[in-house]
Amino acid sequence: MSENMLARLRAIDTDTHITEPPDVWTARVSTKKWGDKVPHVKQIEGRDVWFIGDQTVGGPGYTSPAGFEGSFPEARMGYHDILKSAFDPKERLVHMDEEGIHAQVLYPNVGGFGSGGFLKLGEPELMLECVRAYNDFLVEWCSADSNRLVPVAAMPFWDVDASVAEVQRAASIGHRSILACSEPQAFDQPLLSDRHWDPFWAAVRDVDLPISFHIGAGDLSDLIDDASNIGTRANFARISSRVFMQNANCIGDLIFGGVCHRFPELQMVSVESGVGWLPAYLEACDWQWANSQVTREHPEYDLLPSEYFKRQIYACFWFEENSLERAIELYPDNIIWETDFPHPTCQHPGPKGGFSRRPGEYAEQAMGNVPEATLEKVLHSTAAQLYAVR
Template sequence: MTELPRIVSVDDHVIEPAHLFETWLPAKYRDKGPKPFTAGIGELAYVGGKYRFTTDPAGQVTDWWEYEGLLFPYKRIIAAVGFSRDEMTLDGITREEMRRGCWDPKARLADMDLNHVEASLCFPTFPRFCGQTFAEAQDKEVALACVRAYNDWMVEEWCGDSGGRLIPLCLIPLWDIDLAVAEIRRNADRGVRAVTFSEIPTYLGLPSIHSGYWDPFFAACEETGTVVNMHIGSSSQMPAASPDAPPAVQASLSFNNAMASMMDFLFSGVLVKFPRLKLAYSEGQMGWIPYALERADDVWEEHRAWGGVRDLIPEPPSTYYYRQIFCCFFRDKHGIASIETVGIDNATFETDYPHVDSTWPHTKEVALDHVKGLDDETVYKLMRGNAIRMLGLDLDRDR
């Protein structure tokens, strides 16, 4: 390998600018929409997979959103790039203290250039990973307007002047399947090919993927070529063990929901019913996948009669994984050692900018350390080729 191909990162994050809803929300909804403000924060803790905080006028100055009386503070660990590891704490933070690439698209492109990254798909922060903030709102008319405003900002402002380097990732109104389908089609008509969805919708009080409720959504995604992206934590809870365990336990178990979600899909019949639907698991890593597939296939072979899938899943579950599911990684040498089983055509790469896990600005070195010894075609697929194919990007057409 003479040179590492420039990376297409399938999991990064954006900190929403303070002007987002004032600019993009229709005027009649602005009084009830999200409002940015700056104020002191008190205690901030992460307990049992949930953030807990208090306010304190004399506390550390922090940027917040207020929406329907609820408060959302920005935390240093979600805008951690530029800080040392020992400074990546649960303290509050303002946009002025963040590296500008967290919220400014031109600065983001410059930081991508510093990091050997050509293109990037970014998940939301204030709306949460699949728009739970709006799904939980009381006034659903305003919430729908907020979802559309976020998507308009994402497509036209965040991605608009990037020359295709910032890839739009849109929300749906999770609470209404017809509105969700309409939003998929509205965004697909302007070139969007990625939507964020919950890894485990039932954790959000929504119907399960087994119920058939989501079939019109999956059908619309299949028809438009829209990839369903499921980020760890998009079910509003992280895996936990003891309720008083330190946050390091949840951080170490973060892949667990992705594994549970993938099993759910493999045995749901969704991938049988929609054979061109593409699923992407974001920030779940991949070292666990070989055994998960082995176990799924064993269960299908040995337990399908009583397990409820004899007539639902006609082929071994791994068949549908290799055909329709993508994983991603950024620190996972065990996954690389098993890449043939993980799937050379199924694995993609991410940088997780600007979160505490991010490899910025050393992503090139981290990637090289992982792929040394792999052939050039495999390296190309892992660093960009699979992401280009997954998202239908207008890159490398000459290959």
Template structure:
């Protein structure tokens, strides 16, 4: 089988040190994020949270300093090029990273090595949906940072890529009216993807059931902007016990995506906004068939007392198949259940440059998953569904 070139809907970018100096208006720079290279001390991941200390005498790492935040880059998020046992929580500098982590020209070269035509990249320092700026005290500067990041994303990271790097923008999560304005500002220059929290209440924000976010959903529907929700965009990962090793959170990482999808299916949001598109990133898909079966059963048997009789007129799976996309990169069970997952709903990702990334062996990994599927389905999974989801000007057949 000749695998078509991949359109990856979940990769990541390490922000260059010059980002805010170049893109943040001068009047905000002394209060905005500043890059620093210095030593790192204690660095642990406990109960779904990082515990980090700065130590000038420790091994060097590249940091961002912003208000009270001290944010170091870690080897597990810039893992490509390291052996599996070297993908640790140690600090790392950009000089030690593979240049494709932060340099767009080098990223395109790595995409060529990895059989990838186009890539959608989530942020790192701002966190998956811009929580860093939502938590800041000075919201005037925070808003300027969101806009600066988006300007850098559109004009520098994606600007010279010929459409191969797909812009994914942030919103100011703390103000829905500002969020709507940012959606329209970016849509006017061709952006069709925004990142959002899978579970906004975990960030202290209103739930999707309140109606607070409806202007945001309406703006996304109007502009054709896909709402992309990455695992961990609720600033927490599922854990069975507070002292469980990180491997437990890694195993359960899909749980928040499953909870978020149930939230949306029973919220009425997809009923009110029938052209709104949601995308779950890095959540895999093997869990989806039973989640849909259970949701439909609850709707059929329990909708009256369950509080959804008047807001969800059709079985919840109806809205999933119409409006929700999932993605996978290691999920043979999901591929085996593809008819229930939805051949038009599944997309593929490489997770470059994270520890989970299949780089540089993505083509082999993908072939192992799709062997035995018909050519049309393979094209849908590897690129066609992503092209349709994001409205990309790419050939669905690939090459």
């Protein structure tokens, strides 16, 4: 069976999401002090909906459609009819065993893919409490199997000093990666290239954890709001098709801004960005770097952009076939696999007529011609090194 490829190589799924249980924050943050500002779930017309303060941020039915035969704006109603493996760690481990997946890396939903959702609260003290509560919860959740379930810590990126402190705390309680906001400028923060962030990079380096840049960490309102007036489904597909390219900006800021040069030990992961575009993009970076004579301005830069990438940046894929082998051929030590379970675009059977297959079926077809030694890197050993998976 095709699943044997994943099981044989002890595949590590480097991007999945936790559908946060409804009491994550209400059980850990004082509702007596903060009231309804604390993130919580309400039922609206029979549907479970998350609120951060008085603002809605979707619900479990929308973020966990794995196995659902419909597509947005259709969705399951809530916790009672989504897959239990979306929010129950023991059920997640059963799901992983069924698919032949050895380990999974866990990213959030409610607070956003870079923690920007917590800014809706408008209270710095509460924002920090909510970040810390999530991080505590996730370590507890992953304790169902602390080797196979890999927690990634959220950060109060709007406050660098608080972020430095939370990096240190998160590392001390068992987090195995740090989530950075890939688009801080969307929240009136400096670009990633700005030295404003250097204390944060240094803190992550010092605890020897990789840093994750998940796509969609900025404003995703255009995913839901059909401003183009082309139809809800067409708009959702249009935005979903281009959102992972936002991480090209992120990678460019990190390389051209000298972050890679100043922090050569820092390992960075471009999450859910796909990889097929990387050869063309990095070739363009090298070309423009040379033609613009960047080293006249920065003689300290001793590598080309593609070489900085090879040294310390990684990227994840989950559906690509046409351009995948070329990316792996050029960057065999930098490409890692994911499923994005249980999100709408995840590698899991869903809408009728959709292309998604079970992970093992996809892996067999997409990577059947990849040499075994390289395949072992892509599916296991690179991620095992990054996330300290045994």
